[in-house]
Amino acid sequence: MKKILKLITPLLATLFLLTACSSEKTKVYTTTFGNDQENETTIFYKGDVVNKIKTISNIKNLGMDSDSAFESIKKSIDEQNKDIKGLTYNVEKKDDKVVITCNLDFDKDKDRLHLKGSSLDEERKLSYVEENLKKAGGVEKK
Secondary structure, eight states: OHHHHHHHHHHHHHHHHHHHHTSOEEEEEEEEETTTEEEEEEEEEETTEEEEEEEEEEEOOOOSOHHHHHHHHHHHHHHHHTTOTTEEEEEEEETTEEEEEEEEETTSOTGGGTOOSSSHHHHTBHHHHHHHHHHTTOEEEO
């Protein structure tokens, strides 16, 4: 019995290590649009498949009527994104800036995500997502 346990223990430890190493990984990109907006995008992926994307946007310069600007931004985001399954978002005002947090789960609603490619698999490739972030001026945080 002890010999069997001695054989099984290293096998289970190896199995545990292999499954832990294959867990979801992340990459973070930052993008700046003028002096008014900064985005931090976190990509959650496994292998070459992106599962989720989280973006935190900070809009700094709201102008003289910051309350009106905030309401306008919130209304616009609500109208564009309210019916998309898999997209959760929060728009809030903090210290005269607007903070928008979006979480996108690719598995929920392909049609409403306005994906251009013929298949969701193409749109979910890590290389494709990174390429689009770089085209928008994104820089990877290391």
